[in-house]
Amino acid sequence: MKVNHYEDCGESNVDSRRRTIVSLCSLLVNLLPFLTYSLLVLQQHGTVTNFWPFAIFYAFRHSALLLFRDWARQYQELGKIGLVSGLLGAFCGLFGALSPVGWDLSAVGLGLASSLFPTAVNQGKRVTANRGSARRQHSLSEQLMQLVLIGALLLAVVLFHRPVIDFTILFSASLAALVGGQYWRLPVHVPKHIYWGNYLLAGVLFAALFVIRVGRSVGIGQPIAWGVALLALFLALLMILLLANWHRPLAAPLYYQQAMFYGVCGQYWSMYSTIFVGAVAGVKLYYLVIVAYLAAILFGRPFAKIVYRYLPGDRLTINLALTALGIGLTFWLPSYFLGIFLIRTFASQVRQQTISEYETATGNCQTSYIANYYYLTVGGLTAQLVMWTALLAFLKSNGVGSVLAAYAGHRLSIGALPAINSTHLLLAGYMLAYTAWLAVSRWCQRKH
Numbered sequence: 001m002k003v004n005h006y007e008d009c010g011e012s013n014v015d016s017r018r019r020t021i022v023s024l025c026s027l028l029v030n031l032l033p034f035l036t037y038s039l040l041v042l043q044q045h046g047t048v049t050n051f052w053p054f055a056i057f058y059a060f061r062h063s064a065l066l067l068f069r070d071w072a073r074q075y076q077e078l079g080k081i082g083l084v085s086g087l088l089g090a091f092c093g094l095f096g097a098l099s100p101v102g103w104d105l106s107a108v109g110l111g112l113a114s115s116l117f118p119t120a121v122n123q124g125k126r127v128t129a130n131r132g133s134a135r136r137q138h139s140l141s142e143q144l145m146q147l148v149l150i151g152a153l154l155l156a157v158v159l160f161h162r163p164v165i166d167f168t169i170l171f172s173a174s175l176a177a178l179v180g181g182q183y184w185r186l187p188v189h190v191p192k193h194i195y196w197g198n199y200l201l202a203g204v205l206f207a208a209l210f211v212i213r214v215g216r217s218v219g220i221g222q223p224i225a226w227g228v229a230l231l232a233l234f235l236a237l238l239m240i241l242l243l244a245n246w247h248r249p250l251a252a253p254l255y256y257q258q259a260m261f262y263g264v265c266g267q268y269w270s271m272y273s274t275i276f277v278g279a280v281a282g283v284k285l286y287y288l289v290i291v292a293y294l295a296a297i298l299f300g301r302p303f304a305k306i307v308y309r310y311l312p313g314d315r316l317t318i319n320l321a322l323t324a325l326g327i328g329l330t331f332w333l334p335s336y337f338l339g340i341f342l343i344r345t346f347a348s349q350v351r352q353q354t355i356s357e358y359e360t361a362t363g364n365c366q367t368s369y370i371a372n373y374y375y376l377t378v379g380g381l382t383a384q385l386v387m388w389t390a391l392l393a394f395l396k397s398n399g400v401g402s403v404l405a406a407y408a409g410h411r412l413s414i415g416a417l418p419a420i421n422s423t424h425l426l427l428a429g430y431m432l433a434y435t436a437w438l439a440v441s442r443w444c445q446r447k448h
Contacts, residue, residue, distance in 0.1 A: 025177035060111025066202035079120025086113030093167035263379025266347030300345030
């Protein structure tokens, strides 16, 4: 496969700056749409039309890699498709104030971009690392500057509440990444083999997440119940296909159990924090969850290295233990944000370790990051299924609306706190049980 010249061994200062720009743009494309479409929901002014963009974005974001699975072996082309989609989506979003259709179209493009482009960037990092390329490590001051820059942009989005500002930033980030990363030089080829099963699965997943997101935004429990049923159908189909070797399973069962771990625990912040923090403690505190997540992205790896230096035991054991600690910290609101930081940091370390072990076992570093995505999807969506099923059961179908409407209307939902806490307990219990099961499985493998 043709490789861009900026992935050659050795790295100049220009290459380093280009990589930094691409990484920052990837972070913006990944994170900023969540804030943008959340603000559209909060500024609904009694109209339903502002609910659709977030639902469309959310559904496309989670189904994009299935829709474009036939390009999985050309990750750079996947990145270009994502960036072009992001450019078009952000451009359409600039005209959303004139017609809500612009926001709907923007959600399609940015939903694809937020999934495809960051995945391509991360897969490129894996390929570069396996080639032994020398990459300059960013100092703490440089990482802090990145955090300040990203934080300032996100703060501007929150303070000004102007969608045109958000879409201008996204358009600029997509354009900078497209040119700076030189994705624009790549031709995009149509795969020789089209697997229609991918599109069937992606369609079921899209429908499930779309109706869940609509119900969540509008505050109606019935669409969520329909979405949960579709999500269960999707997971059943996907598990059958994974067991049938359709997605080329990892080298050993333990690898894909570890690959699912990030989905089970690492996506906790986005699945549950809206309800637990947003509806119970208020929208402003919910923004601190995003700050904790962002801090984990920028500082999680160096923090983990310090922890490995001083704590005894192998890395997987430390990762699992500190992820479990993070889950425990989410039961107290003042420590909730530290818990999110620990979960995101150490679940991500498990993911990176799993990918490295997979590459060592199979020799496949060209699609290693993407291959793990399918198992991560099973883990993440199963945890989401547990959460929504529990919330529907504890609140009953009619009660879900009060919680979701509280979030959308800047109101608190104190009356629903017992049911929300019960859901929290059940979901955290599921995550802790999975963590313990993975630790025991690893111990048994080493023993034998």
